[in-house]
Amino acid sequence: MAAKKVMADKHAQASVPDKLQQAGGLKPGAARAVHEASGIAEADVYGVGSFFHLLAEPGVKVRVCTGLSCLLKGSAELLKQAEAAGLPVRACSCLAACDRAPAVLRDRSVLPDVTTEDLARAKGDWTKLASAAGKGPDWRGAIGPAKDDPERLAMNLAGAPDFSCAAFAKAKNLGAEKVIAEIEASGLQGRGGAGFPAAFKWKSVRGQKEATRYVVLNADEGEPGTFKDREVLLRRPDKVVEGLAIAALTIGAHEVYCYLRGEFDGPWRALEGAVAEAGKKNLFPGISFHLHAGQGAYICGEETALLEALEGKRGMPRLRPPYPTEFGLWGKPTLIHNVETISCVPAIVAKGGGWFKALGKSEPGTKLYCVSGHVKQPGVYELPLGSTLDDLAAAAGGYAGTLKAFSPGGASSGFLPASERTRPLAYKALAEVGSMLGSAGVVVLNDTVNVAWAAREQLVFFENESCGQCAPCRIGTRFQRVSVDHHFDRAKAGASGDDLKLVAEVAWEMNEGSICGLGQAASLPLTSALKYFPKDFEAKGARP
Amino acid sequence: MIQQAHIMLNSKPAACRDGETVLQVAQREGVFIPTLCHDPRLKPAGACRTCLVEVEGQRRLLPACATPAAAGMVVKTDNDRVKRHVKGLLALYLADHPKDRASETGAPDQLLDLAERFGAPTDWPAMPNVRAARPGDANPYVHFQPEKCIACARCTRYCAEVESVHAITLANRGSLTTIFTADGRGLMDTTCELCGGCIDTCPTGAMTEKKPFLTKAKPERQLEKVRTTCNYCGVGCQMDLNVDHSANEGRGKVVKVTSPPPGTTTNDGNLCVKGRFAYDFLEHRDRLTMPLVRGDDGKFHETTWEAALQAAARGLLKIKTEHGSDALGFISSSRCTMEENYLVQKLSRSIFKTNNVHQCAAT
Numbered sequence: 008m009a010a011k012k013v014m015a016d017k018h019a020q021a022s023v024p025d026k027l028q029q030a031g032g033l034k035p036g037a038a039r040a041v042h043e044a045s046g047i048a049e050a051d052v053y054g055v056g057s058f059f060h061l062l063a064e065p066g067v068k069v070r071v072c073t074g075l076s077c078l079l080k081g082s083a084e085l086l087k088q089a090e091a092a093g094l095p096v097r098a099c100s101c102l103a104a105c106d107r108a109p110a111v112l113r114d115r116s117v118l119p120d121v122t123t124e125d126l127a128r129a130k131g132d133w134t135k136l137a138s139a140a141g142k143g144p145d146w147r148g149a150i151g152p153a154k155d156d157p158e159r160l161a162m163n164l165a166g167a168p169d170f171s172c173a174a175f176a177k178a179k180n181l182g183a184e185k186v187i188a189e190i191e192a193s194g195l196q197g198r199g200g201a202g203f204p205a206a207f208k209w210k211s212v213r214g215q216k217e218a219t220r221y222v223v224l225n226a227d228e229g230e231p232g233t234f235k236d237r238e239v240l241l242r243r244p245d246k247v248v249e250g251l252a253i254a255a256l257t258i259g260a261h262e263v264y265c266y267l268r269g270e271f272d273g274p275w276r277a278l279e280g281a282v283a284e285a286g287k288k289n290l291f292p293g294i295s296f297h298l299h300a301g302q303g304a305y306i307c308g309e310e311t312a313l314l315e316a317l318e319g320k321r322g323m324p325r326l327r328p329p330y331p332t333e334f335g336l337w338g339k340p341t342l343i344h345n346v347e348t349i350s351c352v353p354a355i356v357a358k359g360g361g362w363f364k365a366l367g368k369s370e371p372g373t374k375l376y377c378v379s380g381h382v383k384q385p386g387v388y389e390l391p392l393g394s395t396l397d398d399l400a401a402a403a404g405g406y407a408g409t410l411k412a413f414s415p416g417g418a419s420s421g422f423l424p425a426s427e428r429t430r431p432l433a434y435k436a437l438a439e440v441g442s443m444l445g446s447a448g449v450v451v452l453n454d455t456v457n458v459a460w461a462a463r464e465q466l467v468f469f470e471n472e473s474c475g476q477c478a479p480c481r482i483g484t485r486f487q488r489v490s491v492d493h494h495f496d497r498a499k500a501g502a503s504g505d506d507l508k509l510v511a512e513v514a515w516e517m518n519e520g521s522i523c524g525l526g527q528a529a530s531l532p533l534t535s536a537l538k539y540f541p542k543d544f545e546a547k548g549a550r551p
Numbered sequence: 552m553i554q555q556a557h558i559m560l561n562s563k564p565a566a567c568r569d570g571e572t573v574l575q576v577a578q579r580e581g582v583f584i585p586t587l588c589h590d591p592r593l594k595p596a597g598a599c600r601t602c603l604v605e606v607e608g609q610r611r612l613l614p615a616c617a618t619p620a621a622a623g624m625v626v627k628t629d630n631d632r633v634k635r636h637v638k639g640l641l642a643l644y645l646a647d648h649p650k651d652r653a654s655e656t657g658a659p660d661q662l663l664d665l666a667e668r669f670g671a672p673t674d675w676p677a678m679p680n681v682r683a684a685r686p687g688d689a690n691p692y693v694h695f696q697p698e699k700c701i702a703c704a705r706c707t708r709y710c711a712e713v714e715s716v717h718a719i720t721l722a723n724r725g726s727l728t729t730i731f732t733a734d735g736r737g738l739m740d741t742t743c744e745l746c747g748g749c750i751d752t753c754p755t756g757a758m759t760e761k762k763p764f765l766t767k768a769k770p771e772r773q774l775e776k777v778r779t780t781c782n783y784c785g786v787g788c789q790m791d792l793n794v795d796h797s798a799n800e801g802r803g804k805v806v807k808v809t810s811p812p813p814g815t816t817t818n819d820g821n822l823c824v825k826g827r828f829a830y831d832f833l834e835h836r837d838r839l840t841m842p843l844v845r846g847d848d849g850k851f852h853e854t855t856w857e858a859a860l861q862a863a864a865r866g867l868l869k870i871k872t873e874h875g876s877d878a879l880g881f882i883s884s885s886r887c888t889m890e891e892n893y894l895v896q897k898l899s900r901s902i903f904k905t906n907n908v909h910q911c912a913a914t
């Protein structure tokens with residue numbers, strides 16, 4: 008009896024974000040209605056709703072991305088135009104469409120390449136807003152290599168979806184130990200940001216005493232400059248589902264939870280389709296898939312915040328240890344992987360760990376690099392891990408203008424100067440210069456960009472997206488942004504001051520004191536810009 | 552079997568018991584670790600980050616309040632790294648908090664205390680408050696000052712974990728994080744029972760007693776605490792009357808009631824709405840301060856306890872003699888303790904020989 012009640016409570020709590028979404032967001036009375044339907048305390052429902060911006064602002068129907076790549080393509084002007092047109096509009100963080108910038112969210116659909124003409128055509132009616140270049144809801148981005156090449160590409164985005172499930176069948180024959188041995192031999196590192204060896208997590212979950220385990224897919228892709236998981240879900244959902252099934256089989260899980268960011272309408276349909284296909288053919292007996300929509304919060308890409316959000320709570324990261332491998336979803340051992348990581352698994356199982364490892368340059372495997380900003384053909388390019396910025400730019404049609412700086416792995420990786428263009432874009436090589444490969448969301452800036460300005464925009468992102476539970480991050484992100492603003496205000500007025508004198512100490516404290524990677528890394532755009540581009544801070548009221 | 556497990560705490564061995572946290576060991580050893588979000592009644596949140604310590608073999612500093620003390624652990628609470636962290640952290644807090652002691656209108660502000668104790672810089676540029684309040688909350692007892700809130704969530708966790716009331720919640724995100732109710736309603740329109748535990752647990756005085764706040768009473772530091780037992784019910788909660796001796800032309804005044812620190816009395820720092828807030832009767836002109844007996848003139852007259860009890864005994868005995876035992880009935884008050892209730896039934900059954908005895912809470 009008691010056990011049953013706990014189950015009921017757990018599912019009631021988990022249903023809160025969905026129920027709030029069905030109620031049209033956190034309108035007055037919505038928390039009460041969801042409380043009555045779920046039994047979860049009204050204030051707690053409100054606390055959850057107010058955390059997620061897609062729920063917290065029910066009146067906002069249009070969101071213009073003010074991520075760096077979109078700003079470079081004029082999204083600030085788009086936002087002004089939308090406001091002037093009387094649209095219910097707000098700015099928002101990166102929409103994982105940086106290759107098709109500027110991106111705009113209409114309700115829950117991302118519109119790519121939005122122009123001022125598109126906005127004008129809507130005539131102030133948000134329901135009429137559409138992207139002429141986007142060509143409907145199932146738009147995709149550019150990829151490379153554009154040719155099917157399963158022998159040299161682990162992801163092989165150009166390949167046709169394949170539901171033969173040969174890898175799953177092979178994994179079944181091999182048995183868990185041998186599958187993990189192949190993963191270990193492949194040297195596969197987590198592609199979500201941390202680069203943690205995948206095999207280590209598989210072994211850890213498999214070795215837990217607790218028999219109930221879960222597999223969780225992290226498809227919350229929100230790191231500014233990153234949009235590879237979107238393309239994987241759109242083009243190779245077969246690999247995602249098969250990878251998840253192999254993981255579940257290997258670690259002894261029967262339930263797979265997929266957490267997709269709420270703005271991923273196209274990727275959601277693609278994954279849902281693949282899951283349905285697998286279900287229809289009963290490809291993975293005994294394994295069930297659950298799709299769960301995010302509600303707008305970058306921090307829920309952090310794995311423990313994601314678990315909280317899956318449980319229907321405010322997405323505040325947990326303390327570690329214990330790690331999710333031991334204490335994960337509903338306290339059970341949980342294997343969490345990024346979309347790209349898990350999608351590498353079928354090829355590794357099919358062709359062997361050694362094959363995968365040999366694909367890489369400085370580190371194992373091929374890697375999906377996202378590139379946006381000042382290159383001719385922004386998109387997702389699968390290259391050997393350890394390729395350089397020059398390699399990537401070459402794949403992307405070359406630089407647009409003269410390279411000045413780049414961000415190698417999302418906002419959290421800070422900025423590097425052009426002189427690092429031949430450094431391998433890989434976990435170790437970038438850590439050596441105090442940066443990181445992160446999610447491999449590469450943003451290229453040419454010499455028209457003031458890097459101090461770019462850093463300031465990244466600070467705004469972190470300030471907006473901090474979950475707010477720990478002071479170093481909650482206060483520090485704001486403090487750093489305010490310091491830069493004061494500095495520029497003063498510079499504009501022709502005065503000088505020492506507004507930036509505390510930046511280094513605050514950055515140190517944010518790194519030491521913050522609970523999770525957001526606060527720990529949030530100063531990097533600023534400190535790296537100060538380090539490599541001090542002159543850009545002298546410019547008066549710098550703008551691109 | 553007794554296990555003598557130890558950790559090394561600042562290079563000295565310190566015994567640790569199963570299930571203890573590093574903070575608990577340090578507190579027993581008299582090693583001060585600053586805390587803000589910690590309350591022994593609550594599950595550790597590890598959120599305020601003031602208690603971070605260095606643990607050998609761990610790359611990151613760990614929260615002492617949430618880290619189990621494992622045998623052999625080597626912990627440093629006072630090396631340069633930890634000290635630098637505490638100073639930097641407190642300086643950041645201060646940049647987002649009133650720094651002036653004049654802002655300390657109610658309970659002592661532990662953030663200011665810690666900043667002083669650790670010599671945290673106070674000159675980091677201040678940022679204006681961005682946390683929302685709940686305007687128009689007409690409840691009579693609890694007042695929230697968002698500018699003083701450090702989002703440690705002790706109040707919301709107390710409300711959920713200790714009281715199971717869930718009236719308040721952390722709301723919004725990032726620097727906008729604040730303490731809120733559903734739809735921002737007044738506490739009277741929520742599940743709130745006005746126990747005031749949120750005030751008790753708040754480390755900065757952001758949650759504060761409304762009446763002393765509105766009447767600009769002296770801050771708690773300037774009041775004398777007088778320990779007493781709540782007489783509203785039989786539980787016997789300990790409470791502290793906070794007395795301003797100079798008020799009322801020197802006659803003194805109870806400015807507010809606070810609960811003794813958790814872990815020191817049986818009520819563990821908890822009080823209910825009556826104990827914490829219903830103390831106005833202390834100064835009410837109708838309050839009986841002497842026993843009264845009705846005289847032949849039909850009016851009440853002040854008298855001694857001795858005389859009053861005798862008058863009562865005479866009356867009871869008279870009824871018994873004239874009308875028999877069962878003409879009497881005894882009802883005791885729910886304010887009575889178990890022992891007092893026992894004595895009332897004893898009085899009823901063996902002295903007055905009647906089973907007509909009841910207790911008002913027994914319904």
Ligand SMILES: Cc1cc2nc3c(=O)[nH]c(=O)nc-3n(C[C@H](O)[C@H](O)[C@H](O)COP(=O)(O)O)c2cc1C
Pocket residue numbers: 196197198199200201202203205225226227228229230305306307308309310311343344345346348349523524525
């Ligand atoms: C602030 C923050 C945001 C993150 N966002 C994402 C994300 O959007 N997608 C993702 O896969 N991992 C993200 N991560 C990394 C996850 O915490 C975690 O490392 C990852 O899901 C593990 O999977 P992997 O081993 O396959 O990379 C984020 C981490 C942090 C600290």
Ligand code: SF4
Pocket residue numbers: 306323324472473474475476477478480481521522523524525526527
């Ligand atoms: S570092 Fe920032 S995002 Fe992470 S837990 Fe702390 S406040 Fe939340």
Ligand code: FES
Pocket residue numbers: 072073074075076077078100101102103104105106108109110231232233
């Ligand atoms: S979609 Fe706008 S910056 Fe990524």
Ligand code: FES
Pocket residue numbers: 585586587588589596597598599600601602603614615616617
């Ligand atoms: S007291 Fe330990 S983190 Fe707040």
